Amino acid sequence: xxxxxxxxxxxxxxxxxxxxxxxxxxxxxxxxxxxxLWRERLAPDGPGRLGARAHTAGVAISSLCRGGWFCxxxxxxxxxxxxxxxxxxxxxxxxxxxxxVLVCGPAATKDLAAGRREVADALAELAAYARPAxxxxxxxxxxxxxxxxRSVVVTLPQALALARxxxxxxxxxLDSYHLWWDPDxxxxxxxxxxxxxxxxxADWLAPPPxxxxxRGMLGDGTIELRRFLxxxxxTGYDGPVEVEIFNPAVWDADPEETLAVVARRxxxxxx
Amino acid sequence: xxxxxxxxxxxxxxxxxxxxxxxxxxxxxxxxxxxxLWRERLAPDGPGRLGARAHTAGVAISSLCRGGWFCxxxxxxxxxxxxxxxxxxxxxxxxxxxxxVLVCGPAATKDLAAGRREVADALAELAAYARPAxxxxxxxxxxxxxxxxRSVVVTLPQALALARxxxxxxxxxLDSYHLWWDPDxxxxxxxxxxxxxxxxxADWLAPPPxxxxxRGMLGDGTIELRRFLxxxxxTGYDGPVEVEIFNPAVWDADPEETLAVVARRxxxxxx
Numbered sequence: 004x005x006x007x008x009x010x011x012x013x014x015x016x017x018x019x020x021x022x023x024x025x026x027x028x029x030x031x032x033x034x035x036x037x038x039x040l041w042r043e044r045l046a047p048d049g050p051g052r053l054g055a056r057a058h059t060a061g062v063a064i065s066s067l068c069r070g071g072w073f074c075x076x077x078x079x080x081x082x083x084x085x086x087x088x089x090x091x092x093x094x095x096x097x098x099x100x101x102x103x104v105l106v107c108g109p110a111a112t113k114d115l116a117a118g119r120r121e122v123a124d125a126l127a128e129l130a131a132y133a134r135p136a137x138x139x140x141x142x143x144x145x146x147x148x149x150x151x152x153r154s155v156v157v158t159l160p161q162a163l164a165l166a167r168x169x170x171x172x173x174x175x176x177l178d179s180y181h182l183w184w185d186p187d188x189x190x191x192x193x194x195x196x197x198x199x200x201x202x203x204x205a206d207w208l209a210p211p212p213x214x215x216x217x218r219g220m221l222g223d224g225t226i227e228l229r230r231f232l233x234x235x236x237x238t239g240y241d242g243p244v245e246v247e248i249f250n251p252a253v254w255d256a257d258p259e260e261t262l263a264v265v266a267r268r269x270x271x272x273x274x
Numbered sequence: 275x276x277x278x279x280x281x282x283x284x285x286x287x288x289x290x291x292x293x294x295x296x297x298x299x300x301x302x303x304x305x306x307x308x309x310x311l312w313r314e315r316l317a318p319d320g321p322g323r324l325g326a327r328a329h330t331a332g333v334a335i336s337s338l339c340r341g342g343w344f345c346x347x348x349x350x351x352x353x354x355x356x357x358x359x360x361x362x363x364x365x366x367x368x369x370x371x372x373x374x375v376l377v378c379g380p381a382a383t384k385d386l387a388a389g390r391r392e393v394a395d396a397l398a399e400l401a402a403y404a405r406p407a408x409x410x411x412x413x414x415x416x417x418x419x420x421x422x423x424r425s426v427v428v429t430l431p432q433a434l435a436l437a438r439x440x441x442x443x444x445x446x447x448l449d450s451y452h453l454w455w456d457p458d459x460x461x462x463x464x465x466x467x468x469x470x471x472x473x474x475x476a477d478w479l480a481p482p483p484x485x486x487x488x489r490g491m492l493g494d495g496t497i498e499l500r501r502f503l504x505x506x507x508x509t510g511y512d513g514p515v516e517v518e519i520f521n522p523a524v525w526d527a528d529p530e531e532t533l534a535v536v537a538r539r540x541x542x543x544x545x
Contacts, residue, residue: 109480109496113496113497113498114498115454115455115498119457146419147417147418147419147455148417148418148482148485150454150455150478150496151478151479151480151481151482151495151496152480152481152482156457157455157456157457158456158457161457183386183421184386184418184421184428185418185428185429186390186427186428186429186432207421207422208422209380209422209423210422210423210485210486211419211422211423211485212485213485214481214482214483214484214488224422225380225384225386225421225422226384227385
């Protein structure tokens with residue numbers, strides 16, 4: 004990338020006050036080389052026009068968030084989810100996203116092992132659709148506190164085993180917020196060599212203010228972010244590094260200002 | 275145990291409206307064979323009188339909560355914490371608790387690895403004091419969401435490695451709320467054979483209503499509690515099973531009623 008800010012990328016979820024078109028232009032103005040987008044924010048322009056707009060602005064689409072939510076209580080809803088995931092692949096292809104991020108869960112019942120098998124089956128099926136479309140699928144190991152309501156994939160070794168159980172086109176995305184606590188993080192990332200499709204950053208606030216909307220601005224929390232990126236890079240990954248912060252205080256701020264703050268904090272705590 | 279409710283035990287934190295003396299009597303009346311107590315609730319009677327009272331009532335003290343909080347920013351506070359942990363051992367000995375539960379963290383800085391080394395050193399030192407006193411020390415692997423503000427020990431394999439690095443008198447306590455998400459739970463518990471000092475249960479609510487006070491009544495959440503206890507038992511553990519629920523709705527309830535509800539739920543979802 005030739006962006007002034009180098010590998011630094013913004014995830015749209017950090018600056019929700021802007022429309023997607025505004026976010027793309029804003030990132031370009033601020034010197035960001037890439038942006039991660041969310042499916043529910045693609046209307047009204049649609050993936051085709053947004054992709055063209057980003058291309059013109061010189062901003063890469065580092066990710067499309069998100070597919071997954073594979074498990075279902077019955078066959079009808081399972082088919083609906085599979086169809087929606089194929090649409091997500093189509094959108095990722097059309098917009099030119101570097102990966103489609105997948106939330107792998109939650110389980111439909113208390114049987115966590117069964118939920119994990121269901122995820123593996125649905126992922127293999129989706130990968131067969133995504134491969135010819137040229138869309139890399141990124142399994143996101145999520146923090147274990149989301150095991151009940153979001154993702155049954157909660158560790159990097161587990162995500163990696165799942166991704167590697169499927170032939171081609173499936174990798175993992177490493178998010179500091181989800182993975183920082185792992186006592187075996189160094190070994191886990193070393194084992195992920197060649198399989199990392201993307202990196203996301205947020206800091207961990209202590210104590211956590213909220214299970215879902217408590218992510219911290221870079222530098223405000225407990226994570227050694229510089230070490231985290233070094234471990235991610237040691238896998239051979241050298242692509243964009245998205246900053247994705249779910250936090251009402253960040254959401255309420257002026258997006259222009261947030262882009263500036265993130266760039267400053269990134270230089271100070273990560274790069 | 276000859277308690278009418280078998281292995282079912284109550285942790286005092288579930289019924290905070292009662293004084294410790296009331297809680298002991300209440301558990302005896304309800305047929306509970308054991309109770310887990312908290313240090314900050316030992317006054318005004320003190321551990322000696324409370325231990326005698328429990329003995330007379332036929333209620334065992336399954337745990338004393340809690341020591342730990344080992345890491346400190348400087349030597350002076352480190353010495354204060356070590357002294358307080360020795361007092362915790364003395365209290366556990368005096369009251370006749372089956373184990374002293376340890377919260378192993380949080381780290382004093384962002385250097386998580388250094389925090390983990392500091393915990394190991396302080397634990398080894400405390401174990402040398404606890405061993406002649408006959409007080410088993412229980413390392414509690416806590417949910418990874420507490421890694422920033424409570425415990426740098428967040429997985430069972432990590433807790434086990436830590437406990438086994440110290441000669442004698444140190445084991446682990448298995449809490450369903452902290453461990454249920456682990457994709458390798460079966461292997462991890464199998465590896466814990468002989469090292470389990472206690473078991474605690476709470477359910478996981480989805481989505482989690484609060485990072486600290488969102489534990490669920492048995493049966494209200496996502497955990498296969500029966501399977502969890504079976505895995506714990508497969509380690510050779512056959513002692514009390516404490517129910518420990520941090521939840522304002524449970525705290526506000528009549529403790530008498532909570533004892534009855536827990537017994538019913540335990541029979542339905544666990545035993």
